[in-house]
Amino acid sequence: MLSVNSVLVPAEANVEVTFTSNMLVVYIDRHSKQVCLLPLDEKRQRKPKPYPFKVIAGLVEAEAVIKAQLDIPTYHLLEDSSFTTSRIVKRNERYQIISPIISEIHRYMFPRYGRSIVAQVAQKTGMQPTAIVRLMNMWFYGGQTINALLGDYSQVGITSPGKNARKVGAKRKNSPFVGRAITEQDIAKIRRFLNKYVLTRKIEEQMTLQGAYDEMLDLEYSTLLVAANGRKKVVAWSDDDIPSYSQFYYHARKYFDEQKKYPRQFQVTAAAYQKDHAGRTATIERINRPGELFQIDETPFDVVLVANRFSITGLCVGSPTLYLVYDVHSNLVVGIHLTLNPPSWEGMRQALLNAFLPKVSFVSGME
Structure with missing residues (x-):
């Protein structure tokens, strides 16, 4: 029969189910005869929604809904000695935030009282209500154990991604x-x-990296279909199932650096080297006679002059x-000007x- 942590999966052929996604049973109220379900596939953070217990039980008995058990990650069942101190502290802090809600879980499940208890915790902790709902859902999805608040560390320690692992990072701007x-x-x-199309060939016979990449996709990342009449057709795989050219280029450069060999498109001609890469030697200008080169310098003095006749005021x-x-050659002063x-x-x-x-005349006027 129904129990907490049961997963309800709608049957594909049934259209009478009141929900279309997989639902997790998080609470059963025997007094009001309601069961609270939480969507497993929805990214938006929502509170559990109550359904009549009789309706859900009837769907299970009629096999309109398939009942399964929540798969709790193995690391949720480990002892505290298996985790670092920082993770345990973070887990306990999260549990301390939602513990008032867990102690009154029946109030949280129903809209009339659930908003008020979330608002109280939000006011006390200074967090947003959506963040508190997110912590509660983390607790539900992890089987309502305290280790569910550790977060998802299921991929930690994996040295190589799986065959169907998706890339992480920012969403692509120009591609879906x-x-x-x-x-x-x-x-x-x-x-x-x-090795086959670039490094082992002569310079004039080398393929470009784009050509080698296209050849690899045709031979390794495509499917050959043969029709009934014997005609063959090569169908390329989806972009989500093949390495991108930027990934190919990145690993190609790493391989070239390891082998200390570079294809034609990475080699620089002598003319291009002299134009863009060669160092430039400086030329020292030689001064052979006085008056050939002058330099001028200005010096603002950090003083304030006071008129002599107005010294009292x-x-x-x-x-x-x-x-x-x-004069650069003789290092003598050849010109002077003093101004306010x-x-x-x-x-x-x-x-x-x-x-x-x-x-x-200038010097005689100064005497």
Whole structure:
């Protein structure tokens, strides 16, 4: 008969079932004669929904619904010594959050009272109600044991993905296909086709990687159909069942690096190397005579000048900026300009003008 952790699977030929997905029995209320079911295949986090016990039991007896038992993962049955301390602490924290709901599970199951108890726990813990429902569903899906709150670690420790393992990561932007993970058998096939069509051939006879990839798909990832009249047709597998070209390219590059051999499309011509990869030597400009090259430098002083005649009132006239023009060959100063204006091209122009003009009148005016 029905019991908690039973799984109800609708019969394929029956159309009178009130639900179409696999349902998990999470609670049976003998007083109200209702059974609460939780969808197993639905990604959206929902609370269990009550159904009349008589209706569900009748469907099971009429074999409109097939009753099975929930398959609890083996690691849910292990002792605490089998887990790390951090996982146990995380599990206990989750259980502490939902323990008030578990102690009053009958209130949680029915819409009239379930919302209020979830709201109370959400207010106390600061979590969103949907997050609390997610923890409760994790507890239900794991067989209503505390280890169900450990999370799904069933794939931890697997060194190689299974034959039908799907790729993980972000959803593809330009393709509806998900793809699958590469297995050791796939890598062996990739290397075999690289050896056959790329590495063992002469440079002029080598296939491109795209050509080797297409050849591999035709021979290894397709099905040959023979019609009654003897005609043959090659049907390619779905994109979800074959390695993508990016996966092929990635493992090809790894294989080339291991073998220290590279096909034609990875080899660079001498002209391309000189153009894009060769290092460039610097040229040192030699100065052979004075006046051949000047350098100009500006130095804003971190002081504020005060006018002498207004020293009592302390009138500030500004911060000076000094421009010096050097002769690179002799390292002598050939031009100078001092101004109260901030650094600008105008100050440089005045310094260059001073460098080009005779210095006799300029120096005599400073005496």
